[in-house]
Amino acid sequence: MTLMHDDPRTASRAEEATPPAVETMTMAAALNRALADAIAADPDVVVFGEDVGALGGVFRITDGLAARFGEDRCFDTPLAESGIVGTAVGMAMNGMRPVVEMQFDAFALPAFEQVVSHVAKLRNRTRGGIRMPLVIRIPVGGGIGGVEHHCDSSEAYYAHTPGLTVVTPSTPQDAYSMLRAAIASPDPVVFLEPKKLYWSKGEVDTSVVADLGSARIARDGTDVTVLTYGASVAVALEAAEIAAGEGRSVQVVDVRSLSPFDDATVTAAVRATGRAVVLAEAPGYASVAAEIQARVSERCFEHLEAPVRRVTGFDVPFAPPKFERWYLPDADRLLDAIDTLHWDEDERSAR
C-alpha cells in the first residue's frame, strides 16, 4: 500500500521547513504557522474549505497560505460542508492528507453524516485497509458576542463517535503542536478551535511535538482539581488565582484530548486532591463534562472528599449576545461550586 502514510513524518520534517524558534504569537498565528509548516513539510497536505483562499478564512487562520504555497495547496471550494468533508474522505483514500476548515461549529453540521458514517468508520469498516489521515478544523464555542449558529459547542457529538480523535487546544503552544500532530496522525482528527482564544497570546516553540491523547496540568494545586478544556481553561485559571488569594490551592487540568481521554493523568490528579469540578461551556446534559464527571466518580470514588461537581452551560440553545454573560460559566460560578465540596467536614476533622 504505497498510498498510506502512518508515521508522523510531518512533525519530523518541521525542522527542514522552519528552523525551531520560540516566539510569542496569538493562537490564530500559531495555527496559521502549523498549517504553513505542515504544507511545507509534506506535499500530500492540502488545506481547503470556504473562504480559506484569498480571504485567509473568516478568522484569518489560513491567511497567506494560498499566496505562499499556491492554489494547489490551499484553496476555496463550493459552499457545501458535506462536499468538503466527503471529498476529503476520497482524497485521504487516495494518499492525501486533507486539512479542511468548517467555518463555524453550527455550519459543520451538514457534514455530520460524512463525519459519522465514513470519516469515523472507514478504517474499522476495512479492517485497517483504508486509513483516514484527515483533519477537520472547527471553530467552536462562545464568548465572542456572535449571533445564533456562531457560538455552539458541538464536541459531544464528535466525542460520542467511536473512531474520531477529538482535541481542543487552549494555548498557542498547544494550538501549534497539536495541529501538527493532528495532521501527522494516521487517523481522523476533529480539531476544535476555541474562537474566544484565537487572539490570546503565548510563547510557541515549534520544535515541541504533542502527544494527542494526553491531558496537561495547566496549574498545580493541592486542594481541588478543576478538569476543563478549550476556552474554559482561562476561566479556571482565573478562578484558581482568586482562590489562591483566599488560601485555597486549585489545580487546573486542561484535558485537551476529549477522545481518547487521558484517564491516567486525570485520575492521578483527582486522587491527589480528593476533590474535582468539571468545567465546560457546552450544555451539561449528556455532555463531555458529564462523561468526565462519571469517569472520575467511578475511578476516584474511594479518594473523594465530596461528590464530583460540574459547572456547564445551561441546557438551552446558546444564548444571544446580550445574554451570553448569564449563560457562560464564569469564575464566580466555578468558585461557588468549589465552595460546596464539603470543606466544613475537612475543617471539623482538622480540629
Added chain:
Amino acid sequence: MQEDLLPRHPPVQLIDADGVVVQDDDYALPDSDTLLRAYRGLVEGRRINDQAGALVRQGRLAVYPSSHGQEACQIGAALALGEGDWLFPTYRDSVAVIARGVPADEAMVLLKGDWHSGYDAHLRRVAPQATPLATQLLHAVGFAYAAKRRGDDTVVLALCGDGATSEGDFHEAMNFAAVFQVPVVFFVQNNEFAISVPLSRQTHAPSLAHKAIGYGMPGQRVDGNDVAAVLAVLGEAVARARAGDGPSLVEAHTYRMQAHTNADDDTRYRERAEVQEWLARDPLRRLRAHLVAEGLLDDAVEEEYAAGAERIAEDLRSALNADADLDPEDLFRFVRTERSSQLDEQWRLLRGELSRTPAAPTAGGAR
C-alpha cells in the same frame, strides 16, 4: 454548445429488446469479443444474483439487495473501466464488484455479517460498498481529485440509484466534480424504485440525466438493459474523463425486477403487469438473441458460460455455508491505529466474560 450537455431522447440503444441491432450515428456497437465477454458476465451476474437470493432464504446471508434485471448496468460498469481505474459501488452493486475481480465470497462479507466489508479496496481498486445513499459519490470525486493532482490517468466510476439523486450529497458531488473538472463518471441506475417510492416522487426533471447541464457537464441516457449501449456510452464517458475533459453523468433506464431486499414486499406498491412488461426487455435474452443470430454463440459456448457461472455459485455456497472463524478482539482492533486505554479496558472486560463462558470461542485465538 450548451445543447451538447443535454441527453438524447429516447435513451441510446444499440441492440433492441428482440436482439436486433439499432444503427446509431454517435455510438458504435462494441466488437464481438467484447459482446461475448459481456454476455458471459451477464450469465454469471444473473447466477450470482439468484444464488445470493437463495442463500438469504437459507439464512446464510442476512440480506441481499439484488440487481436481478440490472445486470447489463453491472457488467457494463465493470467492463467500461481500465485496469487502473476505480469503482465506487453501492450495496446493490455486488455483481459489478465481483465483475471487477473481487472474489464473490469476499464481496458477500458485509451481507453475511462477518464484517462491514470483506475485500482489499486498494488491491481490487473497488471502494467498500456504500450503504448510506450518495455519500460515496463525494468520495469518488475526492479520489479522482487526488488522482488528477498526482497526474495519474485513473478514472473513477461512481454508482448510485435513482433515489440517491434526491440526496444533497448527489448535488454536492456533481457540483464539486464539475467545478474541479475531475476524472469521474457518475452512473445512475434508474431502476424506477427507491424501495417503494417511484421515480415520479424523486424528481420532476425530464430525466435524471438532464440534471447534468445544471452543473455544466454532459448528461446522457442509455437503455440500461442493453449492455452494448451501456458499454458504448460509459466507454465514451470514461475516455472523456481520462482525456482530461472532465466529469459526466450517465443515466441508465432499467428496472428492479425483485423487491428491494428479501425484507421488502413489492406487491404493496407495484402491479405484477409492470414487472411482466420489463421481463420482455431482459438484458440477457436480448444479447443472447443477437449473438445467436450473428453466429457468435453456440450451445458449446453457452454451456461453458453456464458452467463457469455455476462454479462461482458453488464457491459462493461453500464459502457462505462455512462459519467464519470470528475473533471477538476484532471489535477493538481497527477502530484507530493505536488502541486507546478505554478500548483496552473494554476488551479486557469482554475477554473476562468469554473466559468465564466455556462454550465461547477462546479470546484472541481465532486469527
